Amino acid sequence: MTVRTRFAPSPTGFIHLGNIRSALYPWAFARATGGTFILRIEDTDLERSSQAAVDVIIEGMKWLGLDHDEGPFYQMQRMDRYKAVLADMVTDGHVYPCYMSMAELDALRERQMSNKEKPRYDGTWRPEPGKVLPPVPEGVKPVLRFKNPQGGVVAWDDKVKGLIEIRNDELDDLVIARPDGTPTYNFCVVVDDIDMAITHVIRGDDHVNNTPRQINIFRALGKEPPVYAHLPTVLNELGEKMSKRNGAKPVTQYRDEGYLPDAMVNYLARLGWSHGDDEIFSRAQFLEWFNLDHLGRSAAQFDEAKLRWVNAQHMKAMDDVALSTLVAEQLAKRGITADDRLARICGLFKDRCDTTVALAGWAAAFYGDVTPSAEELAQHVTELIKPALSTLAQKLAAGAWDKASISTAIKETITAHGIKMPQLAMPVRVLVMGTAQTPSLDAVLELQNQQTVLARLQNA
Template sequence: GTPPEGVEPVIRIKAPLDGNIIFDDGIKGEICISASEVDDFVIARAGGVPTYNFVVAIDDALMGLTDVIRGDDHLYNTPKQIVVYEALGFDMPKFYHVAMINNEQGKKLSKRDGATDVMEYKTLGYLPEALLNFLVRLGWSHGDQEIFSVEEMIELFDPKDINKSSSNYNLDKLLWLNAHYIKNSSNNKLAQMLKDFGVDIENHDKLELLLDATKERGKTLVELANQINLILNAPAEYNPKASKKAFKGTAREYLEEFANMLKNWDSTLHTPPEYHAVIDKFVADKEIGFGKIGQPLRVSLLGAMTGSGLDEIMAILGVDETINRIQKAIEFIDNRD
């Protein structure tokens, strides 16, 4: 019939009037909800738009889903969805309601704690396999194993083993896993991924050496990109604190003499061990500690006290660029003094 004037009708589904709606949750066990708690809920709004509990049940059924694993904030949606399943004669899936993830203090997770769009983790430099490994371990375990390949997850995962209690989000754990996957990724794969972070080294003649020298130091692809740029881009300025500490006393003299030793070395230098031999000889000849040349050399090459091994850095830069950066550091010292 025609609805009364000013009334926008909706479509409701008839729910049971008495008894209980019972289902076996794979994590929480038997759940019993009184039918009186489930009203004749709306399945289509006035404009004809279907509601969540109606369409999700139909969507899952038509896709042939046998297991529904979701957060326990959906636990009380399940009785309504069961009403839809039974009304339409669909096979009932197995339900698993996982305890929600808390922050490190055991409280509800918020955006400030890391609850963000999953694609944001890509922007932050996390690898897909690291994030997947992290997520699967938040509510599930297999002995004491921490690292799982995708193949192992598929083989070992059983929803019956999902933890009943809430898990805590731990950023340090995620960073540890991400560092592991970065270290164990092929250099060619890393070179491809680094393009998204403004670093294109795919055709760099020192690709292998460059990534071998830096990927141990990057917990994320953002950090790895920064480490690579630190080497490839000559310092535009020197960290004030680092330069004050490194460019003092005999630093200028030693830098000049070290540059001359590199220039006049009796064989062509290519590998980190060959550059290390130069440093060893310089230290031995001068009868000084490594830091006397190591600190001013590092700040000359990178502009800071951080970074990869000096022998690796010089092997990547080559003799000419190494000497060029040393000479610029000497000019800086002269102008400062």
């Protein structure tokens, strides 16, 4: 069997990390098994769906490298197909018109709840042998309801939750077409999954209640349902379900904040799946290891500090030239054009950073003015040290501009003035980089422009 998976978001708002994890796992399963990954846009909610939301879905997936093999398919463009299947189901007796009004439904629910019964449609308009249906009211357009099987159970072996069984008597007859003939979500999903030959449905566990209804529709259409894996919810840092109402950010905002796509894939993968105790792994390792047998059953909680740590590990491991391309993009947002020094700057400073934005902050000091704080100037650039700064400037001006020569000039200045390395290095760092804490001073100065260094020392 060739694996065929899908990601089927509704474009009713921006896509956040909780949503995109439901794309990551079916993508990874398709890639790990040599299968096919399909993108399907479920846009039947016309009031809330927007093209802008579709664009963010596609942009976020592209940034994370979750490439799809087929699609995007749009449900609104498949209405003729749904209506054709509906007509066949009416002919085959799987669907019937229901004329019960909303007022009648509300009254029915109130009676059931007052009797402490589960509120559900009571089958008033369901045709049965020997049953006399009410007279059809004039001027009322009916909904179409699916004749759910009566008696027995609908069951499936969920790849996350194990065996799930629901009694058919717990399920009422689902509305699968509105009065205007528009098909509803659960019906469209089944037709799509059949037409697209989906073998595995990997989605959030908020869909568990839909699954028995969908399975029954599959079987009414003469098809066996796919394998299901319902993923536990992703919680925010307060333990609430991740959502835009609870402060979730669009996926693309993490790109803008300087996170690496491979680090995001690594972090998201661990929000509900594991490979032993491995915390940091490459995309290739993830795809080599991924299967549906190690999906977690418990809700995963987002932790931005952990995400930053994962991102920092990936930055440390990343090739300096490749990393400099991303940092150059961040610098460009500040109006700074980088040069061929940037890869070496990234190599020198990346161990100190957890995002490319932070790394761009260090790199900016090599391409423009710096403004040390008054406190650091007062603490480190004292009258006692200024003669040594002048000596260092003279020695740097007279020597070659390479790490070894710069190191020699620093050592000779320390010896000449009878001071210790920190007494000279700290003020030089403050003047040249705007902060007293940097990597090795000779390595930092070598990457700076010589005339810039001399001017900043001489102006002390």
